[in-house]
Amino acid sequence: MWFVRYRDFVEGRLFDYQKTPSSTFAGVKRLLLGTTLSVLYASLNNYYPIEFLATKGFADEMYIRKLWLVFISGKVVLWRYIAVWLIAEGSCIVTGISYNGETKEGEADWSGLTNIKLFDFETCITLQGVVDSFNINTNSWMALYVYKRLKWLGSKELSLALTLVFISLWHGIWPGYYFNFSLEFIDLTAERTFHHRAKKLLGGELSDTPAVVRVPLSLIAYCLKNLILMYPTTLFMLLSWTQCYAFMKAVYFYGHIVPLAWIALHQLLSWLERRRKRQKLE
Incomplete structure (x- = not known):
């Protein structure tokens, strides 16, 4: 189905270029969100590097502190991947290849190549929720x-x-x-x-x-x-x-x-x- 999307896009059949509104604003929003996570990752990774979890210093920590470090270090390192996906998605939205029809409200839907549903991923309370919202295309x-x-x-x-x-x-x-x-x-x-x-x-x-x-x-x-x-x-x-x-x-x-x-x-x-x-x- 990804090839069909690409073929329709390059042949000009994915959407009506005259009627579909500009995708620039939607693409820039994903770019800004991805950039924000990139900055957060670059800022916090020095304080919570995932490599520390394999050191003697980590092994000597109190257990509750270990669990906190596992949580925050994992969160920070995942932002690296999420940031890249969001920035890449932003570029796909700007080109128009991620067009996915219209929403129930009649607005253009640019989620065709979404790889991360960030709000769902960060707020879900189940592992199945993680699977459904993370690395979606893969x-x-x-x-x-x-x-x-x-x-x-x-x-x-x-x-x-x-x-x-x-x-x-x-x-x-x-x-x-x-x-x-x-x-x-x-x-x-x-x-x-x-x-x-x-x-x-x-x-x-x-x-x-x-x-x-x-x-x-x-x-x-x-x-x-x-x-x-x-x-x-x-x-x-x-x-x-x-x-x-x-x-x-x-x-x-x-x-x-x-x-x-x-x-x-x-x-x-x-x-x-x-x-x-x-x-x-x-």
Whole structure:
């Protein structure tokens, strides 16, 4: 579908040049947003370098301080990628190739090549929300050309696992890549099962609960999401086995232990529930 967009653009069929309003303002907004994040990254990276998380100095910190450094260092280093995407998107908007029809209000929609939904990414409280709002075009390409072509396997989990193996190989052979994408599979699996049980416990979605319940639980979920997310993000950035192991050891492998322990607990609870049902039938 990306080639079709490009072909329609160069042949002048993507939109009506006489009727569609100028895209300059929309493009400049993305440029300014990307530039702002570039400045923030350049300013804060010296104070929170991701490389510090693989040092003895980090290992000697108090654990709560370690978690803070994992969170803020991961946030800062991701701004580097987001800034580049936003600036690149701005140039695509200015040229017009990102035209995506009109909004419900009848205004021109320039989101056709959006790679990051920044507000959604920064405010979501689930890892699935991160997947849906981050590196959108790569995720769409993987879903279309890899994941969906593995349907013949008959297992969504196996299709997802092989897709993540493919994207790991795409990035390279550094251990950090394989840690990152294997943890993505583990974390998303853990989150799906946790969401299923939480929904049963709350009697519906979190968004449908009273504010006195929804607000504190959302804050807790936001913090947990970021701590889980920044663990594989750090491994993705550190790359080498030596640095990855030093980091994981310093934080006691929490990014592996927590989701795997939950998956094991979920399987145990599911087994007990099935056993209880069989006993009732007998």
